[in-house]
Amino acid sequence: MSFFLFVFLFFLCIFLNEKCRVGVNSVCEQNNKPYDAALIRGNTESVTRNSVFNCCCAAEELTSTWSWNLVVVFLGFDPSTPQKGPNSFSSMANLARNNKILLELVQRPGNNVCADCSAPEPDWASYTLGVFVCLNCSGMHRNLPSVSKVKSIRLDYWDSSLVEFMQKRGNSEAKAIFEKCVPTFFYKPRQNDCIVLKDQWIRAKYERREFTGENNRFLQIYTSEQFESPMWKKGRVNKQFLKRNFLLSQRDFTLKYFIKEDSKVPKAVISMKDLNADFQPEKIGHPHGLQISYSEDDHTRNLFVYHDDGQTVVTFFNAIRATRLAYLLRKHQTLRNSDDATEKGFAFIGSESHGYSVSACSGQSKRGGRWRWGIFLKTPDREYVFMCEQESEQKEWIEAFRKIISQPMTPEDYANEANLRRGK
Ligand SMILES: [Zn+2]
Known part of the structure; x- marks a missing residue:
């Protein structure tokens, strides 16, 4: 199987050798600098049972001088399965019913955060792109009438065919199309970032289609x-x-x-x-x-x-x-x-009955209080601590881990677990 595409990189502590074991209260020393957690970033939808952490030596300067959202940890690759919507709703013309369907859709994982800035509880949607977005981003979509048309999922009238499209598409599916090839260095804005970053991200994604893999003209420029x-x-x-x-x-x-x-x-x-x-x-x-x-x-x-x-x-x-x-x-x-470099690490995420669990933990002391939302991932071999910048991210990651952990292991999973352990 060919999961494991991806990226990389450095970060602070974690992994490998036993003296470097990380726990909630333990501290990993790398180049004599104490670290006790790593910032987790990436796409929670790519969490798979056979997750790979590909991490390397973390130079202090990476965390101290470079904007630290470049510190990426993670993760396995799993082509997301398109969500199958309920039956066709084309025959329904009932406004209340259609809005109700949308309100239900927007609560699903993936749709429950803005497709563009990850703000929680979006209540607008682009019915030409099939994404749920926050009020703020909906305004930026409005500036691109040739590619995006937005409506409020609570207040506007929704035709059944549009609702059907929203069911078929949704944020995860759209992400697989419009964020297929986002380069690692490219900054993906968050809710609180400045307008120009969010506006240009939306234009790059949908108007210029920079990340769909259609051509690499833009990548060449950067x-x-x-x-x-x-x-x-x-x-x-x-x-x-x-x-x-x-x-x-x-x-x-x-x-x-x-x-x-x-x-x-x-x-x-x-x-x-x-x-x-x-x-x-x-x-x-x-x-x-x-x-x-x-x-x-x-x-x-x-x-x-x-x-x-x-x-x-x-x-x-x-x-x-x-x-x-x-x-x-x-x-x-x-x-x-050099001798300073640490190796790559692998983590298999098994099921609850095999000693795997995930829970929230606080991380108020990390990075001067900037990394407040912690995740504690326990495996039979070791424990990991990850930090998120926002509570919503923490919830999203925990939910992604739980989803995997709650599933029973298949014979194939057992084989993968053994292979990954052997690879260590
Ligand atoms: Zn947004």
């Missing part, structure tokens, strides 16, 4: 050896924004900027080593304001930039992430060959 973009940059002395040309390079892993378009000599050359980027609209005074931080002479320096075009600034942001990730992977490759 990951090209040289990525160039103009930005308005705030002057250090006079605080005025002036147009500068920025150049990202995956050849030497630098970010340079030039005062004039035809300048040969850059005004600054910044290493990707300590670079971080974060949208800060209020601080910068522009809805597309981006803060770029880096270290220089033991000081943290900042560049404040924006671009009036949302797509330009978000593409620049994701190109920075792509370059930064390429830098880390290159560095990680070296680490992997």
Whole structure:
């Protein structure tokens, strides 16, 4: 069977060798830095019985300087089974009944969070795309009338054929289509992220269809050896924004900027080593304001930039992430060959009667209180602690784990368990 596609990466502790065992109260030491949990991210629908954790050595800088949502843990791959809806409702014209069906549909796993920003309890839906979205994202869908048309699932009239389509499609099915190939570095916005990030995510997904796998034109842009973009940059002395040309390079892993378009000599050359980027609209005074931080002479320096075009600034942001990730992977490759590198880990998720369980735990001390929502996964071999940023995510992950654990094991599962254990 070929589950196990995916990604990767680093993180803090966990796995492997027995002295590195992780429990609720235990602490794993990696490079003498104490860690006690890993941030869990990814698609809960990809939780499978045979989940693979493919994790490597976590350099401290990954967690301290890079926006830590890049710290990804997880998981097995399982092509999701399309949900089969109830029988055709085309003959029904009863408004109340159709709305009732929608209210029931929106409570199902996958549909119970916004398809675009994961906000809980969405009560709008795009009936052309077949996704349930929050009020906020529905407004952004409205700006794309050629691809998306939205209605309130409570207040608007729904034709039976549209309800039938919502039953067939739904958020999970739509995700399999529109988020089929989201690159690892690409930032998926959350509920509380700024508007430009969410708006561009929605446009990238549905309007430009960047992640459907139809072509890799967009991926090539983000990951090209040289990525160039103009930005308005705030002057250090006079605080005025002036147009500068920025150049990202995956050849030497630098970010340079030039005062004039035809300048040969850059005004600054910044290493990707300590670079971080974060949208800060209020601080910068522009809805597309981006803060770029880096270290220089033991000081943290900042560049404040924006671009009036949302797509330009978000593409620049994701190109920075792509370059930064390429830098880390290159560095990680070296680490992997050294004694510091930890191996890959596998986790089989069995059934309750075989000693597997999952529960919520608090994690108030983790990452300065930012990782508050913990998950405690117990297997006969060891215990794992994962942290979520939001309570809704914690619930979603626990539900995904429980779903697997509550199922009895098949003979094939027993074989997989044995194979995975042997692979350790
Ligand atoms: Zn939303």
